[in-house]
Amino acid sequence: MKGLAVTTVAEQAADALRRKIMSGELPEGMSLRQDALAAEFGISRIPVREALVQLEGEGLVKIVPHKGAVVSGLSIDEISELFMLRSLLEPVLLKKSAPRLTAEDYAELDAILAEYKVELHAQHTTRWGELNTRLHDVLLSRAEQPRTAAIVATLLQQTDRYTRMQLSLSADSIRQAQQEHEELVQLCRNGDVRGAASLLKRHIEHASKDLEQFILAQRKPAK
Structure with missing residues (x-):
């Protein structure tokens, strides 16, 4: 994936991750490593962290203390x-x-x-x-x-x-x-x-x- 634009980087990262989760490319329970995502998007870890927090608020991601973020699954x-x-x-x-x-x-x-x-x-x-x-x-x-x-x-x-x-x-x-x-x-x-x-x-x-x-x-x- 090409590097994201400098402006609204966190929003663009959230959009990209949302599409992957919605399509099933990132399945329930999959670990979302900030360093790997930052490398994939060509951005720093800070906007990736912000994107994950945004997606947690939408119910698509679960951030577990000391373990990181995973794609959430619903019962x-x-x-x-x-x-x-x-x-x-x-x-x-x-x-x-x-x-x-x-x-x-x-x-x-x-x-x-x-x-x-x-x-x-x-x-x-x-x-x-x-x-x-x-x-x-x-x-x-x-x-x-x-x-x-x-x-x-x-x-x-x-x-x-x-x-x-x-x-x-x-x-x-x-x-x-x-x-x-x-x-x-x-x-x-x-x-x-x-x-x-x-x-x-x-x-x-x-x-x-x-x-x-x-x-x-x-x-x-x-x-």
């Missing part, structure tokens, strides 16, 4: 709680946002859906989480409830890597996610706000259930 209960909070808050925002969505918003949603379909069929997993987050962001963008929106944005960020994992489970998961997103946008476009909110809640709960089953299977000790 099944913690993951389920994050998705549960999303299933409660996102429909509330959607009910307020959907009636205010503009023609420009729907044009953006259609573009996201089109790109999402291409990336899903091409199995480009690194784009799935980003497009999923963008679609949810646009759908909820007109709610005019900034505090709730900020909480949901954090929840989306914290569940992003798990959303990608859930989407990659099977072809059926991919098809269902695509179908639900398209139906969600159409319900909003048709003015069926209650139906859209109900579908959004089921969509999040379904993702959580599939993901929980997958993680339990992955973490089960080998016999």
